[in-house]
Amino acid sequence: MTSWIEAVLGRSLPPDSASAEFQGRSATMRDGVLTFADEHEAGQGQTSEAFGFKWSKRETYASGAVRETQIRWLDTRYGGRNPLDYVAAQQGPIVLDAGCGSGFSADIIFEGQWDRIRYIGSDISSAVAIARENLAPRCRDSLFIQCDLTKLPVRPGSVDLILSEGVLHHTPSTKGAFDSLVPLLRPGGVFAFYVYNKKGPVREFTDDYLRSIFSAMPPQQAWEDMKAITGLGIALGEMKAKVDIKDDIPSLGIRKGEIDIQRLFYWSVLKAYYRPEFTFDEMNHINFDWFMPKYAFRQTPEEVRGWVEMAGLSIEHLHAEEAGITVVARKPGQAVAVPADAPTP
Numbered sequence: 001m002t003s004w005i006e007a008v009l010g011r012s013l014p015p016d017s018a019s020a021e022f023q024g025r026s027a028t029m030r031d032g033v034l035t036f037a038d039e040h041e042a043g044q045g046q047t048s049e050a051f052g053f054k055w056s057k058r059e060t061y062a063s064g065a066v067r068e069t070q071i072r073w074l075d076t077r078y079g080g081r082n083p084l085d086y087v088a089a090q091q092g093p094i095v096l097d098a099g100c101g102s103g104f105s106a107d108i109i110f111e112g113q114w115d116r117i118r119y120i121g122s123d124i125s126s127a128v129a130i131a132r133e134n135l136a137p138r139c140r141d142s143l144f145i146q147c148d149l150t151k152l153p154v155r156p157g158s159v160d161l162i163l164s165e166g167v168l169h170h171t172p173s174t175k176g177a178f179d180s181l182v183p184l185l186r187p188g189g190v191f192a193f194y195v196y197n198k199k200g201p202v203r204e205f206t207d208d209y210l211r212s213i214f215s216a217m218p219p220q221q222a223w224e225d226m227k228a229i230t231g232l233g234i235a236l237g238e239m240k241a242k243v244d245i246k247d248d249i250p251s252l253g254i255r256k257g258e259i260d261i262q263r264l265f266y267w268s269v270l271k272a273y274y275r276p277e278f279t280f281d282e283m284n285h286i287n288f289d290w291f292m293p294k295y296a297f298r299q300t301p302e303e304v305r306g307w308v309e310m311a312g313l314s315i316e317h318l319h320a321e322e323a324g325i326t327v328v329a330r331k332p333g334q335a336v337a338v339p340a341d342a343p344t345p
Contacts, residue, residue: 004118005143008094008158013143022153027145032132036147040124043294044148046215047170048125050292053219055102055127060285062104065277071108077319077326083163083192084113086316086328092141093160094118098149098181099167103131109163114139120159124148150180159184164193166324169297175307182311187333191313194326198298199267200253206270207290207298215294222292223284229291230284233272236262267322301325 006012014020019028027036040048055061087093093116097106100121110117118141121131125146132144145152149164150171162181171177174195185191198204210229214222241261248256254268262274273286290296301320304327308315313329320326 004092004094004141008120008155009153010155025151025153027153031129032136033129033144033146036145036151038148038151040148041172043172044124046294050219051101051123052125052127054285054288054292055125055130057285058102060281063279063282066282067108069275070105074105074108077194078328079317079319083109083161083190083328084117086190086192086330087161088188092116092118094120094158095161095163096120096154096159096184097122098152098162098164099123099170100131101125101127103134105165106131106163107134117141119143120145120154122147122149122152150177152184154184156183157186160186160189162189162191166194168193169195170293170295172295174297174299178307179311182313182331185331187331189331190328191331192328194324195304196296196298196324197320197322198300199322202252203268203270204298210291211294211296214291219292223288226284226288226291229270229272230280230287233262233266233274233283233287234280236265236272237274237276299325
């Protein structure tokens with residue numbers, strides 16, 4: 001009999017500091033993280049550096065205010081349900097967190113559930129080490145991998161739930177990343193993910209223009225230069241002014257109605273985040289998250305629905321808002337419970 005990790009990876013893990021081959025690729029255990037030394041193309045390398053930097057600044061996202069805001073947003077996006085609620089009742093469902101970062105979202109989503117899941121946290125950046133530090137003490141059955149999510153060493157048909165919270169669009173192809181993960185699901189398995197929604201034309205232009213500037217900078221310089229945009233968002237928010245738009249403006253993606261001037265600017269001109277209960281650095285973190293990565297593609301709900309249907313999955317939940325699109329989709333077939341020790345397929 002083999003462990004669930006051996007069943008998922010096809011072999012046992014090497015000891016710390018030792019290397020082993022996984023599906024023809026070499027990986028080394030480094031302080032409990034299975035680390036692949038893949039050569040990334042320039043854009044993916046930049047993504048790894050940007051997010052490794054961002055998640056290392058724990059004081060910019062670990063406060064109670066940020067956590068409570070994320071809890072409410074996740075609840076709205078998933079319709080008041082936890083992604084685990086969609087998984088067939090069984091002991092020890094295997095969860096793949098594809099792009100776990102520091103484990104911030106997983107810490108919220110799986111709170112109170114760690115004793116019943118088997119968790120794989122993967123990320124292209126060094127932030128996965130932070131995820132391990134945060135989550136491994138809570139989840140006895142856990143595995144952490146630093147790897148490109150399109151090249152995961154996970155055997156097809158071995159995962160019950162794939163979670164990818166705001167990650168697929170940070171790859172060279174959002175659809176390509178989605179398609180690379182679908183085969184990893186077991187029959188009856190669930191794919192829960194969030195991707196960016198397209199904005200109005202002015203905002204789309206501004207986003208791409210600023211991203212081309214910031215993504216070319218070293219992370220620390222970008223963090224510092226981002227502060228001017230954060231300050232602008234705060235100044236607009238503190239105006240507490242509203243504008244009444246009398247008619248829809250379809251060519252600009254602006255809807256009629258009364259709207260706070262900061263929110264009008266935010267959605268239609270430039271993402272300059274503002275939330276009064278957040279600190280300056282917490283707001284700067286959110287702006288950095290948006291403008292720093294080279295890849296941050298946006299898509300329409302129709303495009304995403306088409307990807308899911310083409311992959312042969314059925315949509316059980318889709319929530320589209322101005323910021324992004326949340327989907328829960330199921331692979332056809334009957335879910336099968338897998339014991340803690342399962343024979344390698």
